[in-house]
Amino acid sequence: MSSALVTPAVPVVRSARGRFEAWRRFRRHRMAVLGLAVLATIALAVLVGPLLIGYDSETIALASKNQPPSLAHLMGTDELGRDQLVRVLDGGRLTLSVAVSAVVFSLVVGVVVGAVAGYVGGALDNVLMRVVDVFYSLPSLFVVILLVILVGAGFWPIVTAIALFSWMNTARLVRASYLTLKQREFVEAARGTGVGHLRIAVRHILPGALGPIIVTATLGIAAAILSESALSFLGLGFQPPQATWGGLLYEAQRPVVSLGHWWRGLFPGLMIFLVVLSVNYVGDGLRDAVDPKRRRS
Amino acid sequence: MTDDVLVRASGVGKHFPVRRGVLRRTAGAVRAVDGVDLDIHRGEIVGLVGESGSGKSTLGRVLLRLLEPTAGAVTFDGTDLTGADRHVLRRVRPRMQMVFQDPYSSLNPWMTVGATVREALDVNGIGAQAGRDRRVGELFDLVRLDRRMVERMPHELSGGQRQRVGIARALATEPEFVVADEAIAALDVSVQAQIVNLLRDLRAELGLTYLFITHDLAMARYLCDRIAVLQLGRIVEIGPAADVAERPRHPYTAALLSAVPLPDPPRERARTRLVLSGELPSPAAPPPGCRFHTRCPFATDVCRTQEPVLTSESSGAVACHHHNELAAELHAITTGS
Amino acid sequence: MTPLLDITDLSIRFRTDDGELRAVDGVSLQVAEGEVLGVVGESGSGKSVTALTVMGLLAGDAAVTGQVRYRGADLLTMDPTKRRALCGPELAMVYQDSMAVLNPTMTVGRQIAMVVRHHRGGTKKAAMERAAEMLDLVGIPDVRARVADYPHQFSGGQRQRILIALALCCEPRLLIADEPTTALDVTVQAQIVELVRKLRSELGMAVVWVTHDLGVLAGLADSVAVMYAGRVVERGPVDTIYAGPRHPYTEGLLRSLPRLDAAGERLTAIPGGLPDLTQPIPGCAFSPRCGWSTEHCTEERPDLHEIETLHASACFRAAELPAGLPADPDEPAVRPVEVMHR
């Protein structure tokens, strides 16, 4: 027997290799890495920032109202003399928690519905897709308003209300992925070796649907931030003095336009912009990271 | 004799509905497999040859119940697989395996190839947890792949390397029956020879049974005990490998044989062939009479109207109206003179 | 005359966890206008990777060095837009991996029509006509009905023929075919070979035909290049190579073939397998499996050198080869020792 055959026993370290590979592919995207860094910084800032700054976000100090940015107040103050920086950070914590929770919630619903519809197919698929259509056609704002009035405003009602009307895109895209991927021969091959349906759906097909899932998730974050602002705008979101980015932006309308207090609008807007942009880049990077075959272009 | 039949197909048919138009209404059917009777004995290697699209892969899938037949029945080791429920299938699945034709689409692109092979062990609970990685390594050795490749993703392997991963996966469950669908087509000849020798050794040691789907008649002749020739979903000739390859009784078999290219440039260029011309029949609307008559150089009126039945001969069976008169002529064609 | 395709000293390295993998290591190949070059070689020897590099479609983390000149212009440094414009009407490839090319959600007719319209313009209807015509040429039965089918509804061989139709629909000047007929039965294969021959004589199409089917090459190719472990180990006119191979690997390949006219007990496989491409190979990469190997072979790397006009081999003992092989290494190639007991 030739010596080429005598190779040392190599353990099959599964998945660890995959994860490392994915990270390597992710790292190739400079913007994605930068986006991740920005997001991490913002997350850290909204979590611990307010504790480090000497102001409270709700304490009124009329003596120092309407100040432009200065060393004492890096983002200026509002008409009640509250420090904007603290309000932005505080609001960010809430805005981001709402957005992330809503997206996670809608992803879970969307992926499950889409996967079941696409994998099982047939009548169940039809029924589920009709449900999706119904949700698309409902006047979402109206139902959300109804919901918030009935249940009352608060973190979970708002998250639920946002999620309830944002899972349909995910469901459609995931279903489409499942429909095409389940025709592929490797699925048949897995079935032939005795792999059960659940495992096929989760282990074999889901990774292939990750691309669209990530895309909808990135879009979802931006949409959730905007939805939350819209609710605040209608007076159905979180109530003042509780700050959110959407709320801050809403409150800033008049001061910016008629008084020229540009800092009131700039900073919350900038934060939303930064987060949405970063999330998009990170999403791009993730999409490449989960696709082993993607070419660099 | 009957009890050593491992796989039996009786009157098996598989029709795919053809859907047309925006409403995708059913408008006829592709008769991929149409009334096939085939007994495969334990320890036997049956070669299945036939032109592209003749239903070879479909028949293989139906035998393994990867596809449900639309007609007829398949039994495996006495168990009727048609309409068998999940529990029965779960028990039987690991005992019969398939090596898929296309090494590119039959491996999950998101799993390392080692994980793909290991999954076959995991889901069937073969061997102790701890020993499975080692077993995967052994399987890789067996198909002549470097063990370190377990960590690779499919797209990092060449076509032939992937094909061997597919073979390793099929052998992982220690099956009794393997449908090898063009299992060696993607390999270069030296690896082909290694794998074919391996398949033979496995049969000798473990009594494995194969349905060896191929278009390489020389390889079928070499490896198989019997060869079945499929044409438009029907078996048109079956018999001992040497007989089919040397003394074909069906014009279609002779045409196949005369199209086998010879690895000898001057002879290959000078060769006379039985070239098929005429309209390619559609499997959705097979021609009346003999399904080969549109392209058969020997077709007569009876061929155009009456479908020949598979009739047993001394050592095999053939479905041609004129097989008796044609014997000498077909033999001459095969030898290329 | 400058060759149509001129690959010089092409090397392709992949970054892997085990270190750098030299998939292709200093390959030079020339294809003249209207020439059919057959490329054979061990599985994993770098044939597909080379072909993909010519097309600019290599996936993964690869470092490519060397030159690939198409009609004098280096494809590797060419502007990507210009290069893409070449693909189709000038260069076309039949890929080994059918599902990577075919879109599973689009009917095959539309996919071909799209390519036709992209390069040649014209109406949708004309493009569809052309698609049907191409599918007919490659022998898909019942074309009118089947243009509206999706890729997964075709058999393996039919999918391969769809790829061939896709590559040929714009009548390229150079066709690169990566195992285009592996899934095809011999009669269809003969038909495809005939089609390629015809296009070549009518349009002067040049072809690089990657295959391991030595029989097909015998009837089709003008010259043959044999690859092993990322290098070309032998090249020359087809007749010369088949009649008198001057590299032990080529010799072994030709002996591994089963013959219709001879049914032996065992196939004479070349024992062993491809060396580990992540490790440096000091001598001849084939030496561990070679019956002719001497100490010299394990220490120094033989370069491709001409042994007679047009015929080159990368073997130190090329000159001695015609004299016949030394004692037969009569060792079973694969020994199923590791088979578990039930």
Ligand SMILES: Nc1ncnc2c1ncn2[C@@H]1O[C@H](COP(=O)(O)OP(=O)(O)OP(=O)(O)O)[C@@H](O)[C@H]1O
């Ligand atoms: N993306 C990649 N990453 C790492 N290694 C790769 C990658 N692609 C190919 N390889 C390796 O490069 C070598 C050459 O592969 P290639 O696909 O060119 O082989 P081939 O000659 O076409 O073989 P076959 O006849 O089996 O198709 C193989 O050893 C393969 O494992």
Ligand SMILES: Nc1ncnc2c1ncn2[C@@H]1O[C@H](COP(=O)(O)OP(=O)(O)OP(=O)(O)O)[C@@H](O)[C@H]1O
């Ligand atoms: N899912 C499907 N839906 C519709 N038609 C199908 C489907 N699968 C296969 N067919 C058709 O059934 C016929 C037989 O296909 P099959 O894959 O069995 O051929 P094959 O003999 O394996 O050919 P090849 O040698 O090319 O792989 C072909 O005409 C094919 O187009």
Ligand code: SF4
């Ligand atoms: S150089 Fe030596 S080892 Fe390499 S093929 Fe020639 S004889 Fe064999």
Ligand SMILES: [Mg+2]
């Ligand atoms: Mg097939």
Ligand SMILES: [Mg+2]
């Ligand atoms: Mg290849």
